[in-house]
Structures are given as structure tokens and as C-alpha cells.
Amino acid sequence: MVTTALLGTERRALPASLQTPGKEAPIALLDAAAVQTVRRRAGLRAAPAAALPEPAADDPRPPLPPAARSRLATLLTDQPGTGGGRRGAAPDLMELLPQWLALANARGYGAPPELLPALLNAARGRTDLRPQALTFAGPRALWLARLNPDWKFALRATPGGGVTLPSADDAPQVRRLWEEGLFAERVALLTTLRAHHAGTALDLLVSTWSTERAEDRLMFLDSLRTGLSAADEPFLEQALTDRSRNVRATAAELLSALPDSALAGRMSTRAASCVAVDHTSDTPTLTVEAPHECDAGMERDGVTPKPPTGRGERSWWLGQLVEAAPLATWQPRLGNRTPAEIVALPVADDWRGELHAAWCRAAVRQRDVAWSRALLGTPASPDAAGPGAVSLAERAKLLASLPAAERADWVAGFIAAHGLSEAFQLLGVCAVPWAEPLGRAVVDSLNIARDAGSYPWSFSGVMGLAERCLDPSEAIRLEALTAIPDESENASPGAGGYWSEAFQRLVTTLRLRAAIRDELPPP
Amino acid sequence: MTQQGVRWTADQVLALAPDAPSRKAGSKLGVAGPWSEAGSTGEGAVWGLCKGSGSKPYQTIVDIADVAGPAYKCSCPSRKFPCKHALGLLLVWAGSDGTVPDGGEPPAWAEEWLTARRKRVDGQQSSSAAPTASADPEAARRRAEKRAERITAGATELEQRLTDLLRGGTASAEQMGYGLWEETAARMVDAQAPGLAARVRELGAIPSSGAGWPVRLLAECALLHLLDQGWLHRDRLPDGLAATVRSRVGLPAQAEGPPVRDQWAVLAQYDTADGRLTTRRIWLYGTESGRTALLLSYGAAGRAPALTLPVGLALDAEVSGYPGAGQLRVELGEQFAAPAPTARRPPGVRPEEAAARYGTALRDDPWLESWPVTLAGVIPTLSQGTPSTQGTPSTQGTPSTSASWQLADPVTGSALPLAPSATSRPGLWRLIALSGGSPLTVFGECGHRGFTPLAAWPQDSGETVSLC
Numbered sequence: 001m002v003t004t005a006l007l008g009t010e011r012r013a014l015p016a017s018l019q020t021p022g023k024e025a026p027i028a029l030l031d032a033a034a035v036q037t038v039r040r041r042a043g044l045r046a047a048p049a050a051a052l053p054e055p056a057a058d059d060p061r062p063p064l065p066p067a068a069r070s071r072l073a074t075l076l077t078d079q080p081g082t083g084g085g086r087r088g089a090a091p092d093l094m095e096l097l098p099q100w101l102a103l104a105n106a107r108g109y110g111a112p113p114e115l116l117p118a119l120l121n122a123a124r125g126r127t128d129l130r131p132q133a134l135t136f137a138g139p140r141a142l143w144l145a146r147l148n149p150d151w152k153f154a155l156r157a158t159p160g161g162g163v164t165l166p167s168a169d170d171a172p173q174v175r176r177l178w179e180e181g182l183f184a185e186r187v188a189l190l191t192t193l194r195a196h197h198a199g200t201a202l203d204l205l206v207s208t209w210s211t212e213r214a215e216d217r218l219m220f221l222d223s224l225r226t227g228l229s230a231a232d233e234p235f236l237e238q239a240l241t242d243r244s245r246n247v248r249a250t251a252a253e254l255l256s257a258l259p260d261s262a263l264a265g266r267m268s269t270r271a272a273s274c275v276a277v278d279h280t281s282d283t284p285t286l287t288v289e290a291p292h293e294c295d296a297g298m299e300r301d302g303v304t305p306k307p308p309t310g311r312g313e314r315s316w317w318l319g320q321l322v323e324a325a326p327l328a329t330w331q332p333r334l335g336n337r338t339p340a341e342i343v344a345l346p347v348a349d350d351w352r353g354e355l356h357a358a359w360c361r362a363a364v365r366q367r368d369v370a371w372s373r374a375l376l377g378t379p380a381s382p383d384a385a386g387p388g389a390v391s392l393a394e395r396a397k398l399l400a401s402l403p404a405a406e407r408a409d410w411v412a413g414f415i416a417a418h419g420l421s422e423a424f425q426l427l428g429v430c431a432v433p434w435a436e437p438l439g440r441a442v443v444d445s446l447n448i449a450r451d452a453g454s455y456p457w458s459f460s461g462v463m464g465l466a467e468r469c470l471d472p473s474e475a476i477r478l479e480a481l482t483a484i485p486d487e488s489e490n491a492s493p494g495a496g497g498y499w500s501e502a503f504q505r506l507v508t509t510l511r512l513r514a515a516i517r518d519e520l521p522p523p
Numbered sequence: 524m525t526q527q528g529v530r531w532t533a534d535q536v537l538a539l540a541p542d543a544p545s546r547k548a549g550s551k552l553g554v555a556g557p558w559s560e561a562g563s564t565g566e567g568a569v570w571g572l573c574k575g576s577g578s579k580p581y582q583t584i585v586d587i588a589d590v591a592g593p594a595y596k597c598s599c600p601s602r603k604f605p606c607k608h609a610l611g612l613l614l615v616w617a618g619s620d621g622t623v624p625d626g627g628e629p630p631a632w633a634e635e636w637l638t639a640r641r642k643r644v645d646g647q648q649s650s651s652a653a654p655t656a657s658a659d660p661e662a663a664r665r666r667a668e669k670r671a672e673r674i675t676a677g678a679t680e681l682e683q684r685l686t687d688l689l690r691g692g693t694a695s696a697e698q699m700g701y702g703l704w705e706e707t708a709a710r711m712v713d714a715q716a717p718g719l720a721a722r723v724r725e726l727g728a729i730p731s732s733g734a735g736w737p738v739r740l741l742a743e744c745a746l747l748h749l750l751d752q753g754w755l756h757r758d759r760l761p762d763g764l765a766a767t768v769r770s771r772v773g774l775p776a777q778a779e780g781p782p783v784r785d786q787w788a789v790l791a792q793y794d795t796a797d798g799r800l801t802t803r804r805i806w807l808y809g810t811e812s813g814r815t816a817l818l819l820s821y822g823a824a825g826r827a828p829a830l831t832l833p834v835g836l837a838l839d840a841e842v843s844g845y846p847g848a849g850q851l852r853v854e855l856g857e858q859f860a861a862p863a864p865t866a867r868r869p870p871g872v873r874p875e876e877a878a879a880r881y882g883t884a885l886r887d888d889p890w891l892e893s894w895p896v897t898l899a900g901v902i903p904t905l906s907q908g909t910p911s912t913q914g915t916p917s918t919q920g921t922p923s924t925s926a927s928w929q930l931a932d933p934v935t936g937s938a939l940p941l942a943p944s945a946t947s948r949p950g951l952w953r954l955i956a957l958s959g960g961s962p963l964t965v966f967g968e969c970g971h972r973g974f975t976p977l978a979a980w981p982q983d984s985g986e987t988v989s990l991c
Contacts, residue, residue: 005741008692026689033745038889041971042882046874049931049938050906055960070533070617074550077537090551113959113981114988117952140959147905147955504574508556515555515618 001033056143061110068104068519069112075100076118091509095468097122099432099513101132103520111137116144120151130154168197178204183216190223198227206235214244221250228254233261240300252302256324257365263301264326270298271325272333274318275355278348284335286342288351290314291321315354322358327371339374360390364397372398373406379413396425408435415441420449420462427462433471442466443474446503447481453491456502467506472514478507531587531862534989535833536613538792539593541826545603545610552611555622561615562627567861569616569623570633573608575599583608584633586640587861593831596636604827670715674772677714678751681707681723685748693740697730718773721797722747746890763848767888770847778854780844785809787816788837788865790966791977793991794828803828806895806966806977807842807853810867815895816842816853830855834978835987837865849887851895868980868987869966871899874930874937877969893970900962900982901930903955904938928955930965930974942973950990954979957988 004012009025018032019025064072075093111119116137123133134141134154145154166173166189177189193201205220212220221239224232232254239251240263255263270291278287291298294305294317302324307316327339334342347355356375363371375390376398390398399407411426412435420442430438442462449459456463481503485496533553540546552558552573559580561571567587572580582598585605595605616623629637684707688696704727711720726747729740753760753768760768770776787807794803801822808815820830832838841856872880877896884894906929928946931938945951945967954976957963967976967990979988 002737002741005689005744006692006694006737008694009690011692024686026686027748029689030685030745030748033741034749034889037742037745038749038885042885044878044882044971046878046932046937046939047929049933049936050904050929052902052904052931052933053960066532067618074533074537074553074614077546077550090548091554091556093550113956114953116956117949140956143959144952144956148952504556508554511556512554 001029001036004029005033053147057139059110059138059140061108061138062523064104064109064112065519065521068109068516069115071516071519072100072104072112072115073118076115076122091467091505091512092464094122095464096509096512096516098129098132099468100516100520101129101136103517105132105135107520107522109136109520109523111141113140116141120144120148120154124150124153168193168200174200174204178208183219187219187223190220191226194223194226198229199231202232202235214247217242217244217247218250221247221254224254228257230258230260233258237262240302248300249302249304252324253365256302256326259326259328259366264324266297266301267321267324268326268329271321272329274321275330275333277334277345284345286334286345286347286351286355288318288347288349288355290318290351319354319358319361322355323361323365325362327359327362327366327368339371343374343377356390357394360394360398364394364401367401369401369403372401376402376410379410380417392422392425396429399426400429404431405435407431408438412438412441415445420445420459424461424465427465427469430469432469434469436471439466439470439474442470443478443481450481450485450495450499453495455492455495456499463502463506467509468513470506470510472510472517475507475510475514478503478510482507531613531617531833532835533614533617535835536610536617538834538989539605539613539831540610541603541605545605545607548607549610549614552607553614553618554611555615558612558615558622560630561612561623562629563616563623563625564627564629565625568629568633568637569612570629571612571615571623573599573611581608582632583612584629584636585609585613586637587613594640670774673714674716674719674754674774677711677716677719678754678772680710680714681719682748682751682755685744685751688744693737693744696740697736699730701727703727716772718771719747719750720773722750749889761848763887766847767850767890770845770850771888771890776845776847778843778845778852780846780853782841782843782856783809783812783814783853784839784841784859785811785814786837786839786865786867787842788867788869788987789832789834789862790815790869790987791989791991792832792834793977794822799824801826801828803830805830805832807838808869808966810837810865813869815851815869816844817851817895818842818855819852833862834989834991835864836862837867838862847888849884864986866984868964869897871897871964873935874898874901874932874939875935877939877974881969881971891970892972893968893975895966896969897964897966898930898932898939898974899964900934901932901938901965902960902962903951903958904929904931906938906940930976933962939969939974942968942970942975945973945975948990950976953988954990957981 001015001018004014009029014025014029018028020028020031023031063069075097077093119133119137120141123130123137130153137154141151141154145151166177168174174189174193178186181189190201190205193204202224205224209217224236236251236255240248240255242248242251252263255261256267258264274289274291276287276289278285291314294303294313298317298321299305303317303320305313305317307313330339330342331337334345337345343356343359346352359371360375362368363375376395377390399410402410408430411423411430414426415423415438423442427434427442433439434442443466446459446463446466450456482500484500536553537546537549540549557574558571559574561569563569568584569587570582570584573583574580582596583606584596585593586595587593593605595609597606597608599606599608601607612623628634704723708720708723708727711717711723722743726740726743729736729743732739750768750771753764754772757765757768766776786809788810790806790808792803792805794801796802803820803822805818805820806815807818818830818832820828822828838858839860840858842853843856844850845852845854877898880896881891881894884891906927927943928941928951929938930941941951954965957979961982963982964980965976966978967974976990978990980986981988
């Protein structure tokens, strides 16, 4: 019938069964086709079912309270790429999603299944969101990701691709997965074991170490950062002779973080021989004698012999030695001075920058509070903002090892002395919500900038941070700043209105964050 | 009868937005910050002052307990309807964080509009209750006869064109392109038969719709032929079928069925755009009567249709049906209270029964594309490139070279394939996520192209999840 229709009744005669006397052929064809179409549709039957999917793993977490669920739905509708242009007085909802997720995760809530697709799509577009989003999304998101290629990232981002790991007590299962599992599964297994049974994980690694490929060895070695202890030293010491240079360097780095290790001792001796106090000058001064060669022993202990372009060999070696030496080396070596006193000593022959930078790296690596504090100095010191011995990036890292309250106080002091323009990086390492003195320092500085007549977008970075980090209870105090100020003589035209808008957005966002917090009570 | 404290969810509010930018702008205003002097009567009127960029805040009022769907008024200059302020206000109200307290007295500026509006609505209702017979029944009859004559001429011409097409062969349709169909459709518009015009236009799209088009084209031509013949011989048809033919051809009808009062649960609401006309379909389920009903609302020239109902809530309201056998379309009559949550859901059937129901419905209306059904205890399943077999709904779909989704009944081992159009919508993944491999209840449209899921409920308990 379809063939006849395609060719036309002029070229192809109707089948005899369809021919009706007194009816034109096309009409007879249409009549028959109509009957057949309706008959076929009416005779519709269900198809045989395909194989059923394996159900998603249970999510034991309690469901979100209704208010929090609608809030999440609202936050997820604000996808990037819609709209754009000037931000105006309305809050940027997408920017609040990370905080929302962090809080929901801290409270231990589970995700509503119907919002998982939107959540996965949001996480797909923003890599910074992924860890929190996937934790919140839970097992069902991984189940979904196996069905939709758009969400493959979820499987990659989750160690082991969401495969259930055997319990640590189930030795035969653990051993089997270690020997037969895929690389990602093995990394996941090692990382999980390492967190609770560091020794078992090490034994597992040692058992197959010599047969692993170099890249794999590097990844496995990295997992030892968790729960690193003196017990790992023999293995790491052995890894210093590994065929792979990267493996050797990582092993050396791990050993140098163990202050009592033999490697740390060797580095300590080498570094100490390079730095001394010169008592012959009027004031005690540090003198530096950089190593003259990078011998085989140094190289074996992880020192890279060849400096990057533009750097001298000897200072390059010195930096590495001082960085890897335990900081505890210096007090007895340099006349029992405190870290602050050591840092305050003048350094001869322009070695100050090199030496202090290496101590900074050591303080960060060893998370040494006293040294970090000493190297940071006082926030108000004149060279704190300038290109002094320690860069802003290094300061930010040093700050991270201080207790939260001290960090906030230090940055508040810095802002009070130097203003906001340099503070962005430092604010980033402060605990959220900002402690009261820090919040006050930021708001005061914004207020000063407004009175000085500049435009708010010169401070948009700090403004954005403030929206995310200020304590929501500050909203009431900020209310007064949302008014449009009288235009002063030296102000940029229209700036007052924009500032009012920017503060409005700040207040609105803080209110929203307060609401989010209230909507996610501990279950 | 007031529904104190029943508030909508954010999803329900956002569904009111005319477009995506409005949804975004509205979301941003859905926080306490810019709002002051906000309040609600608890009976559906919500108001507030919104701080904008100007010195004077905008006055925003929404009346959600209206028969004809929510009504809005805002002093902002936006032409969007509802504007972002109205959406923002409703979101704040939905958020129930105390910014919009219940049981307030509207301020003077809101009261004025609300009173005027409710008066007007009441006036309309009492006037529409009166018989709307035209002043001159004789003239109306003559007009109707005239129109019927023109449609008859149109249908006759269309029959001629179909005959010519079949005589020369549909193979030529592929080269003819759109022009011929557009011209024929225009002739049907002239003949005052918009239903025929729409079908003709759809014929034009089939030759470019991929493999298997000759079968689909013949089927659609045959059904169009059947409709022409139905119109030309309508005096010999049973009353119900004749009414169906009249409405399929495109003659307007009045909802004249007796009013049925029920708690109507709103199952789904979705829009389809056709040229300049947006059609909104809202599926209702009478929790007392067990009846499924369809509300249609239209928006011309890019405007969103006026009627919006919150999916997941139930309306205490009267509806009356349109004429035609098996006709599901109704008109919304009096609404007795603001929409309220309901725990009742339509009872589900098995895939076999769903297919059978569509078949039965075709008896009253052979032109039906699909029939609303609720499936219970089904699991969304991926069927890996199963070749379509005769008698399954996919015979008319695109060839299943790639994996396709179906709703499978684990008990009977039967399944309904999802319609090709349904598998490209985001709602599909919401459905799959909601299931997680476990059975659930799904409401949707079952037709010869497959099943289109529109709403779902998790197996144990939980709110309606809209898939539109």
C-alpha cells in the first residue's frame, strides 16, 4: 500500500483486494489506509520489558526540610550564561550554591532525587563546585552518571567511580581488590585504608611496589601523605633510590616532613653548615655560605641539581636545603634565639630574600605556627604591602597555618594599615564567616573607598568575597550604607548610586545567607 | 472558606514566569532584602513594596485565588507579565520566612485594586451565568450556515488535493517542499477550518522527518481524508462523533456540560508553541470523581497563556465539559478556595491496560494522538537498541538504532516505550533520578508514538514531581 502511495495510483495499480467498483483508486487507497492506521493504533500493545536496571544504592541521610529544598531549587535556576551585564542590587545566587552545599553536607542531609539532574548540570559547568556537589548528591548521582554521558565527570571525580569498597577488616576482599582492581579503585582503596589503618595500607603497597608502573607508584606514594608517620620511614628511604625521578622527589618531600627522619637529619646538617651568626660585626648578622656543589648524596635526598633558567646554581641548592631541613634545626644552631629573633637578624650579602623565602616554604610544609608567625611579621609593618622579603602569596600560605582567630586579626590589621587593594589574596584564606574585627575592617575600608569617591567596581573582588564571607548578622549594621549619599565634589559622577546598589546587594545577600542557615538546621 | 497558610512552592511560583530571563530576575528578587511592608490576607492576596533603582519603591500586588488564574499589578514599567517583582514577591511569600506575614490587612494602594478587581470578576461571573444567547438567533444561525458552507468547500478542495497527491505518488512530496502545503493550509484558513489547516501544515513537515516518512505521510493523509469525509457526512454520524468532527475541523464550541465540583488535583501543565500561538495544557484529576480533565489556555503573539495552576496542589472548583464523545476538555468554572495540597493521586494501571485505553478512546475520536493514563509500579529502563517489532508503539517512531527509554512493569514484564519527543526533555532525567531503579507512579500521555511522562510520584510517598 505504501509503495502504491509512493509511486502513485497512475503508475501502480491498487492490489485487487483494495479495488472497489465505482470508487476512484486514490480514494479507495486513502479509505483503506485510514482503516489500517486506526486499526493499528487501536491495536497498540505494550512491548516486552528490557532488562531492569540495578537499583541505586540506598542513601541513609535524612531528606532536606521543605524550605531548604525550595531554596536549592531556586539557587539552581540561576545558571550562568543567562542575563549578564551589570550586577545591580540583586544577589548572585549561583555564588551562594557552594556555601549552601557546604552547610547541607556539614548537617548531613541527603539530596532530593528530582533535583539531582540540575545539580549535576551545575557541577558539570563549574569544577570548583564538584567535590561539594557530588558529596551532597550521594550514591544516586553516581548511579545516574553511569546512564548519562554528560555526567561522566562524576565518575572520574569520585575515587573508584562509585564502586563500593570492601570493609577494611575484610582482608581477603581487600587483597583481591588491590590485586585485581582498576587503577582508580586501587587508589580509592589505598586512600580509604590509609585514613584509618595506615599500617595495613603501607603493607599492601609494599607487597606489590616493585611491579607497579612509575605513574602509578607516584600516585600511590602520594596517598601516604595521609597519616604519615615514622613507621613509613624505611619504605620512603628505600623509595629514594627509585628509578623514577618524580617518585624520588616525592619520597624526599615526605621524609623531610618527618622531623625525626634520617633524611631530615641529613638535610638539617647540610643546611646548618650554610648559615651562621657572625659575631664579629657590631650587631649579630647572619652569614650565608651556599653549597659549592650538589653531590650525589644531596641528589639522592631529593635536591634537584639543575636550576630553572635565570637562577644561580648555588642559591638554588641552598633554597632546597633550607626548605627541606626541619625548622627545629635553627634555634640551637643560631644562638638559641626564638624564630622571631632569628627572622629579625640582618642577613649579609643580599641573602635575606633567598633565606626567608626558603624558611617560608619550610614553615608552610611543616605547618609550623611559631615560624609562620615570625615570618609574617606585624601586619602594619611598612613593607607588608610592598615587594618586601615575603610576597603576598607567601603571606597567604603562612597565614593558613595560624589559628583562625589570629589569622582574622592579622588580616584585619593589614587592611587597617594598607587598605583593601592588596588584601584580596589574604582574605581568601580566612575562615568563613569572617570574625567580627575582620568584617569590621573590610566594611570600614569599603566605606572609606566610597567616601573617597571611587567607583565600587574597583572593589568588586572584595565586595564579592564580602557577600560570601561576612557574618550574616552584620546585615543590620550595613543597612545605613545602602542610602544614596550626597555627591561630594571629588566623587566620580554617579558613584554614590552605584555604591548604594552594591551595599544593597551585600545586605540582601547576607540576609539570604542567614535564611539559608536557618533553613538547614542540624537534623 | 479560606485556606490560611497554604503557600506555594518555589517551583510552582517559577512556573508562572513568562520566560527564562524573567525566572532568573524573579529568583533574584525572591529574598527579603528589597521588600518592605509586605503582607498577605491568607486568602490569596499578596502585596509588598520593592526597592528598585529609583527613589520610589514599586508597588506589587498579586491575587492568586482567582478563577482565571493569578492576577498581577505592579507599578514597574515592565511589559512582562507577570513581571519580576510579582515573581519575586511570590517567592518571598512561598519562602515562609516571615517576610510576608499572613492575615494582614492590605494597605490602601493594594486594597483599592483588589476590591475593584474582585467586584469586576464577580460581575463577569454573574453576567456569564446569564444565558449568552445572541440578540438575533436568526442571524447567528445564518452565520453558522455560511461558515459550514465554506468549510464544506474547503474540505472538498482538500479531498481533491489528496486524491491528486495519491494519483501522482507521494514520492514527489519530498521534492515539493513546504510551499505547496503552506498554500493549501492558507486555503483552509480562508475556508475557516483552522483544524484542517493545522493538519495540512503538519503534513508538510513529514517528508523531512527522517526514515519511515512514506508510512507516516500515508497514515496522516488517510486520517485527514477521514476527517474530510467525516465533515462531509456529519449528518449521518452519531451525535458524539459529529461533535468531535466539528471540533477537530476547528469550529469553536461552548463548554455546555453540567458543572462538576470536585477537588481537582493539578497533575501537569505544559506549553507547546505553534507559529505565533502558544497552547497551554493543564491536566486535572478529580480526586472524588476519579475523572481526568484537560484545560486549554492560549497565548497569542509571544504572550504566555493567562491560566496558570500550581502542579501538585488541588483546586476546589467546578468544571464543565465540552461537547464530543470521549472529550476530556473542560472549562474551569467557579473556584471555591485557594489551591491546597493534596495527598491523593490517580490510581495507576499496568502498561497493557494503558495501551488498551488509548485504543478504546480511538473509537470515539480516531484522530487522537494520545490518551492520559497513570502507570503504577513502573521503572524507567534503558532498552539497548531493541529492533522495533510489529504491533509495538515504536513502529511509527524513528528507527531505534540507539538506546531508548521505556517504562517497564517488573511484575508483568511489559513496557511502554517513551515517545521520541519525551526522551530529549530534561524531565526525562528527573524521572530517572526520582526512580533510581525502583518502581514509581507516572502520569502521562500514552499514544501511538509512545508514552510521554508528565508527572511522577515516588513509590512510598512524596509530592508530585513535575516532569514538564
